Amino acid sequence: MTQDELWDRETADSYDTPGIGAFSPEVLEPTVDWLVELSGGGKVLEFAVGTGRVAVPLTQRGVDVVGVEMSAAMIDQLRTKVDDAALPVVVGDMATVRVPGAGAFQLVYLVYNTISNLLTQAEQVACFRNAARHLAPGGCFVVELWVPELRKLPPGQRAMVWEVQAGYVGLDTYDVLRQQVVSHHFRFGEGSREARLFRSPHRYIWPAELDLMAQLAGFELESRHADWDKSEFTAESRSHVSVYRLPAGLRQ
Template sequence: MGLDETWNAETASRYDTPGVGMFAPEVLDPVVDRLVELADGGAALEFAIGTGRVAVPLAARGVPVTGIELSEPMLAQLRTKVDAATIPVVLGDMATATAPGEFSLVYLVFNTISNLLTQADQVQCFRNAARHLRPGGRFVLELGIPDLRKLPPGQDAVVFDHREGYAGFDTYDTVNQRLTSHHYTEVAPGDIRLVRSHHRYLWPAELDLMAQLATLTLDSRHADWTGSPLTPHSPSAVSTYRKPTS
């Protein structure tokens, strides 16, 4: 997998939004609470640790956290918060890079598995998680479920957000399960910044097959980190897989 040009120094410098958005306590606290529970007193490994949105508060709760991260600018932003002794990070691809040690928990949040742009790479991500887990350990990941029902017949684009100063829409390639998110932000009057990110979307059932290929079994699945039931209308799924004990 190559590094998406999205995750550059400019993105890293404005990625953190303390207290709002994905950093809002009502969004972040349930994630950390659940990961503390799943770690069960052991060490955790975060794939695509980024700037440490989850890892920093998780480590502050007493869970030893290691990370894997492909983007040097994102890792540099993490290092403004904690040093390598507090949260060691291996620079590399989450589908193939190896972190030292054995872990009770491997986790991948905020639909980041879709940043791997082929099915083969996504399968490798599952296998890499399994390699890092101790027997009985868990791999948990948060998946955004694409709402293809919003696509009108004959069209391939859906607006997902529109407000003053910002517009966002997704374009879909339904044959190859690919989408591109387009983010238009007005940074000054008449000055529009465009950022695109590329993804391969997938479904919970496809995750289960990937887990099977990695000899992992489904432990639980909910709509969110608080344990809400998954329904046909849920925009996301949090799936937990377990490595066999023998």
């Protein structure tokens, strides 16, 4: 399944969950607060802007945001919230697309594990280089990503349940040789046969590997926290928010 097929009309129409999950105030407000701080009043670029979960509230805070998105269906859903004048979107792949004003952005960011949608190491490295290409000297690239939980995967077992809630089960299947994972999201209705499955392929990245990708693109790691509340990142953290900065004198 290609990314175009994955992020189709059905997915876009059901993607937003106002007030809960990733759209809950306790998740969204610290995310926006930190990104506003990092923007420093300058121009901001979001790779894989989707339906605008983060970009729309940023624009409401007065931040000048441009988005990159390859899914026409996700852009259509975004346009139900904000027009092109308030939030321009360039259609393209975040690893290769060139946005007008490249070299003048103060902040580029990628949230909600989206860099793992690029399924090869080469594409992920290209994404870092593309972020650097769009940043002004001294600008920063922010990546939110989960930490692979292979310690929980018994030898010889390829699948792991990572979340169970009322009406929902999240399960990952791993190919540790190719560093690939497919996330399976099962949602259940009231009836015994009412169930929906959404699957998404990813290439998982260790934090140390992510740091090397950043170095190849000219970045330096400025900070790493476990979440948007800036909790300490530890060996037990399941995710991280990493801030990479270009040296002030570096020009791409």
